[in-house]
Amino acid sequence: MRVQTLGAGTPDLAVVACLHGNERCGKTAVERVLAEKPSFSRAVRFVLANEEAIAENVRFIDEDLNRAFPGDPNGKTHESRLAAELLPELDGCGVLDLHSTESQPEPFALVTRLNDRTKRLARATGVGRVVDISYLAGGLIDYVDGVAVECGYRGSERAERNAERVLRNFLGEMDALDTLSDAGSPELYRVFDAVEGANYEFVGENFVRVADGEVFARREDDRANELRADRPFYPVLMSTDGYDEMVGFRAERVGKLSE
Numbered sequence: 001m002r003v004q005t006l007g008a009g010t011p012d013l014a015v016v017a018c019l020h021g022n023e024r025c026g027k028t029a030v031e032r033v034l035a036e037k038p039s040f041s042r043a044v045r046f047v048l049a050n051e052e053a054i055a056e057n058v059r060f061i062d063e064d065l066n067r068a069f070p071g072d073p074n075g076k077t078h079e080s081r082l083a084a085e086l087l088p089e090l091d092g093c094g095v096l097d098l099h100s101t102e103s104q105p106e107p108f109a110l111v112t113r114l115n116d117r118t119k120r121l122a123r124a125t126g127v128g129r130v131v132d133i134s135y136l137a138g139g140l141i142d143y144v145d146g147v148a149v150e151c152g153y154r155g156s157e158r159a160e161r162n163a164e165r166v167l168r169n170f171l172g173e174m175d176a177l178d179t180l181s182d183a184g185s186p187e188l189y190r191v192f193d194a195v196e197g198a199n200y201e202f203v204g205e206n207f208v209r210v211a212d213g214e215v216f217a218r219r220e221d222d223r224a225n226e227l228r229a230d231r232p233f234y235p236v237l238m239s240t241d242g243y244d245e246m247v248g249f250r251a252e253r254v255g256k257l258s259e
Contacts, residue, residue, distance in 0.1 A: 001082060002048040003089055007040030013174055014045040014093035015167065016086075019065045019140060021053020025151045026098025029163035033171070044176050047089060052078060066139045087143055094121050095146030096170050098163050100154040102242035104206045107162045109186070110148040112141050119257055121147045123183045124173035125166045129207060130257050131236050135191040135249070150237070188254040189234055195247040200227065202238045202247055209234055209253075217247050 005011050017026030030046055048054070052061050062077035071083025094117055108129040109122045122130045125147060133139075141148050149166050152159030172181025189207070200217040210216045210229045216238070219225035227247070238248025 001085060001089075002051060003045065004034075005043055005045045006034070007043035007176065009043040011043035011045040012093050013042065013176060014047060014090050014095045015170075016047045016049055016090070016095060016097045016140065018051075018054050019049045019097065020059045020099065021050045021055075021061075022057055022059050023098075023100040023154055024054065025100045025154075025156075025159040025163040026167075027054070028160045029098065029151075029167045032164050033167055038177055040171075040176050041178065042174075042176050044171065045089065045093060047086065049086060050079070050082060069138065069140055069143050086140075090140075090144050090146075093144065093146075094118075094174070095141070095144045096121065096125070096167070097140055097146055097148040098167070099148055099150050100152055100156075100159045100163075101150040101237065102154060102239040103150070103237045103248065105152045105156070105158055107149050107151045107166055108207075110139075110141065110150065111146075112137075112139065113145055115145070117145045118147055121145070121170075121174075122186065122257060124170045124181075125149055126169035126173070126182055126184045127166065128184060128186050130186045130188050131251060132188065132190040132254075133236075133249070136194070186257045188257045188259075189236060189251040190254050191236055191249045191251045193233075193250040195227065195238070195250060196245060197227065197247055198245050200225075200247050201240045202235070204235050204238065206235045206238055206248075 065079040068079040068083040073084040112134040151163040169181045171177040172179040204216040217227040233250040236249045236251045
């Protein structure tokens with residue numbers, strides 16, 4: 001793990017990249033911003049999390065770091081020990097956690113602790129959609145006041161550009177950099193269910209409403225193996241190849257985050 005703090009004082013703002021070693025868009029975004037040697041108006045801590053997984057270009061070494069928290073300093077896995085080392089570095093900080101995905105090209109934010117602080121952090125990213133994913137416990141943002149942003153397709157240049165745009169906007173809106181930025185007014189969605197199953201092709205579109213009775217996933221055009229909605233919902237993090245035993249999540253649209 002590499003930790004760098006820039007700006008005067010004790011940081012209460014942090015940026016985390018590469019909880020997953022093959023999701024490098026956050027690392028690229030941080031490197032591009034810091035290469036300009038900007039002058040920070042407040043202290044910000046930058047964390048490059050799983051350096052071993054980055055070096056191997058894999059998601060993790062022993063287990064998913066984003067499911068290893070709070071970790072154990074004497075744990076049996078690399079990620080368990082790393083999780084225990086990482087959390088104290090983020091103590092008291094509002095956190096931006098940068099990721100990429102297999103589900104869609106445009107960035108969106110995830111929160112689990114929905115409070116005034118995380119709402120401000122989410123708006124500061126400038127994204128148009130925020131998902132309350134407290135249905136799924138165990139990630140880093142369960143343990144800190146933070147927002148995770150899925151920046152786009154894993155390994156794509158677009159995800160790198162999106163991550164950089166999100167990072168710059170976040171630092172500007174959180175008064176860490178003197179830069180043009182715009183606080184978003186995002187839509188809020190809330191996950192209420194996970195869709196289990198292997199080898200399904202997702203035939204819908206994330207954040208596009210699926211009507212009651214509509215087919216949203218199938219296996220090799222086999223009608224006997226179609227998944228149909230038993231109630232209207234909005235797909236979130238659904239994809240054909242993103243998970244081994246799951247298609248993704250079902251969510252409801254709540255309204256504006258500000259409401």
